[in-house]
Amino acid sequence: MLCIWITNLYAQTKPTIKKDYKFGKVLPSEFEIKPNSQDSSASAIKLFDIGNCYFEISSTSGSFVYVYERHVRYKILNKNGYDLANFKIELYKNSNSSKEDLNFMDAATYNFIDGKVAISKLNKDAKFSEEFNKNYIFKKFALPNVKEGSIIEFKYKIKSDFIFTLRGWRSKQTFQHYILNIT
Numbered sequence: 001m002l003c004i005w006i007t008n009l010y011a012q013t014k015p016t017i018k019k020d021y022k023f024g025k026v027l028p029s030e031f032e033i034k035p036n037s038q039d040s041s042a043s044a045i046k047l048f049d050i051g052n053c054y055f056e057i058s059s060t061s062g063s064f065v066y067v068y069e070r071h072v073r074y075k076i077l078n079k080n081g082y083d084l085a086n087f088k089i090e091l092y093k094n095s096n097s098s099k100e101d102l103n104f105m106d107a108a109t110y111n112f113i114d115g116k117v118a119i120s121k122l123n124k125d126a127k128f129s130e131e132f133n134k135n136y137i138f139k140k141f142a143l144p145n146v147k148e149g150s151i152i153e154f155k156y157k158i159k160s161d162f163i164f165t166l167r168g169w170r171s172k173q174t175f176q177h178y179i180l181n182i183t
Contacts (some may be wrong), residue, residue, distance in 0.1 A: 021050055021071055023106055023155045024119070030151055031112040033075055044081035047073040047151070055163065066160040067103075068167045073153045076146060085109065085143040085152050090136055098161040102139050109143045110151040120145040 035042045051070040058065045074084050087107065093099035107122040120143070128140040143152050158167070 021048060023071065023153065024108065026110045026117055026151055026153070028112060028117065030075065031149060035077060043078050044084055045075045045077065047075055053166065064163050066163045066166060068158045068160065071155040073151060076148060076150045076152065078148055082146055085146040087141045087154050089139045089156060089158070091139060091158065092135060092162065093137065094135060100158050100160040100162065102156060103159045104157040105141065107141055107143055107152070107154045109145045110153070111145060111147065112149070
């Protein structure tokens with residue numbers, strides 16, 4: 001007598017909870033986040049820093065362009081973190097017509113006042129362009145109403161003709177600098 005037993009085994013995994021990273025959807029509980037004991041001297045907490053990179057075909061030139069999207073949110077803990085509200089994006093161009101364009105930008109400051117989230121949007125007069133040299137332009141943004149306990153958020157999209165030079169995840173704040181990462 002031959003008996004064959006076939007069993008399907010399934011590993012149990014911890015269910016993942018998908019976080020909602022929609023721009024402007026700041027929860028009151030985010031204002032309660034405090035630095036942990038590992039780094040109580042941090043000036044800010046990076047709540048998240050996410051993005052997406054992909055290629056698409058340009059509607060004007062018909063060639064491929066590289067698209068870089070980034071969405072970052074910080075909680076300001078003290079005055080040393082105020083500099084995060086002055087955000088700078090470097091855009092490269094060469095002597096040809098190839099360049100990087102800031103295709104979309106949105107930013108806001110959130111404060112928790114009297115049990116409600118108060119929103120201060122990025123003003124048009126708080127956007128600056130600075131030509132650094134013949135190859136770099138800096139787009140600078142200054143958020144309003146930043147104070148201790150504020151949450152600031154930036155979301156932007158860059159389209160680049162330089163499909164072989166992909167942007168890295170870089171910023172003036174490194175992981176071991178003065179910002180505490182919680183994600």
